[in-house]
Amino acid sequence: MCGLNLGFIVIMIGLVAETEIGESMRFELESGKTKCIAEDIKANAMTVGKYSIVSPGEGQPLPDSHKLVVRVSSSKGNNYHLGDQVDSGTFGFLATESGDYTTCFWANKHKPPVKMTIDFDWKSGVAAKDWSKIAKKGQIETMEIELKKLYDTVASIHEEMFYLREREEEMQELNKETNSKMATFSFFSLLLCLSVAGLQIWHLKSFFERKKLL
DSSP states (O other), rough: OOHHHHHHHHHHHHHHHHTTOOOOEEEETTTOOEEEEEEOOOOOOOEEEEEEEEOSTTTTOOTTTOOOOOOOEESSOOOOEEEEEEEEEEEEEOOSSOEEEEEEEEEOOSSSSEEEEEEEEEEEEEGOOOOOHHHHHHHHHHHHHHHHHHHHHHHEEEHHHHHHHHHHHHHHHHHHHHHHHHHHHHHHHHHHHHHHHHHHHHHHHHHHTTHHHH
């Protein structure tokens, strides 16, 4: 029984490790252009991000042309971070609404065009927590840390299930409304077709009666 529990814990710890993976990337941005990255975040979830321009020459300072405008906003237009003419920065906030949050990078226009390489690391939910600080502060053993991660992951999955259930109910309600509208539209379309067919029959009957063919 002990071996089974240990195996279960190892499997769940593996799942925690997978769940903690955030959005970490490196991409190129040409001056005068914009690149936006979106992340679906649920309400009351913590999210943190870090970005920086990579120096074109190793060990060399960044050129003056390598500057960015960085904005983080929600799907409802609320702004959560603004970096103006910066080469690096960080942001962190607690999401107040569920939906897509977008981070947009814009580079000043230069002639000739300049290409910049940007490192961007974005984490949310369980992955946004700094477990090393928790371990140092509480002097928690490794297994205790993993179990706490597991607890938070299960709580996050539980919240995600309720969120998905709400979205499913919204979609079902939308489908019901759509089906009702389609049924009404079909009924009126059928009524219109029958009316047109009746008018055509009446017109043909009147025409044949005038010609004394009936």
